[in-house]
Amino acid sequence: MTNILEVENLTKHFRSGVRGHPVRAVDGVTFSVTAGETFALVGESGCGKSTCARTIIRLYEPTAGRILLDGTDISHLGVRQLRPLRRNVQMVFQDPYASLNGRMTVRDIIAEPLRVHQPDLSPAETTEQIVDALAAVGLGREHLTRYAHEFSGGQRQRIGIARALVIRPRLVLCDEPISALDVSIQAQIVNLLRDLQDELGLTYLFIAHDLSMVHHVADTVAVMYLGQIVELGPTEMVYAAPLHPYAKGLLASVPKPDPAVDLMSRPPAIEGEIPSPIHPPSGCRFRTRCPVAMAICSTDEPVPVAVGDGRQVSCHLFK
Secondary structure: OOEEEEEEEEEEEEOOOOOOOOEEEEEEEEEEEEOOOEEEEEOOOOOOHHHHHHHHOOOOOOOEEEEEEOOEEOOOOOHHHHHHHHOOEEEEOOOOOOOOOOOOEHHHHHHHHHHHHOOOOOHHHHHHHHHHHHHHOOOOHHHOOOEHHHOOHHHHHHHHHHHHHOOOOOEEEEEOOOOOOOHHHHHHHHHHHHHHHHHHOOEEEEEEOOHHHHHHHOOEEEEEEOOEEEEEEEHHHHHHOOOOHHHHHHHHOOOOOOHHHHOOOOOOOOOOOOOOOOOOOOOOOOOOOOOOOOHHHHOOOOOOEEEEOOEEEOOHHHO
16 A cells, blocks of 8 residues: 655754753654554653644644655645645644634634635535535534534534545544543544544544553554654554563553553553653663663664564664
8 A cells, every 4th residue: 555644754843942952852753654544653741742743734844854745745845835735634633622713603614624725616515515524523504603612522623523524635633632522522533533534535643642542543553752753563563562661661551441460460660751852861762761771772872673564663672
């Protein structure tokens, strides 16, 4: 199958007030997403997942690296050059309260992408497509004239999904789309996204820190730490036998139905705080929290190593 998205050595640094040292939010990320799959980026808060997604969609200008969408390098295209390409890639944001304009009706919110990308549609055709998008996410025509504050959090996220899908994109970036929702609503939204993927042939880049949910939705998972990918591979393999010490600790922190049964065999959870992305540790960035750090970890930065079955890991243990 062909790759719909290819990211090569993607880097995004922000200016900081610490004597000109940049914030290394994303620092040399490389991966590809196959058409029709769900690719998940996981890691602790502050590891660079959302910044990576926003840079891919060009809400942020990349500092370095390449972003290829269907083989076209969009890394440094201007706004006018990006416009026709953006029809194929849309984003569902984390906070349904902040991502919807409170002064606009549902009809106007969902019509906005159509006005930009399909300006020749008649009012009747626009309304028809909006109603179809709402129906796809479980809402109806009666919601067209309502405002965002009249809906629950789950309904608002459904509206955000409808806005992303109304122009039928091929790739959808989901930036923690369920983290701001009640637990009872999260499963509904995840099941909705999976149903829409099957129905419309969508490809997802799924950003999350809920590892138990990622296990159920993702085909491939990449584990990020401090702006870099430390392990990447098929979801079932990574979850069954993680290789990188950080991935092991991350999965050990996932709550189990009966912790007592598994308490003796599970590896210890990660200790300590994530270092500053302004002054990341030398060598391996995880070494300050790693239980198996070696002398080489403080001097040499590990490079990705292929370990078979489509997996790769950045760790000196696998050199």
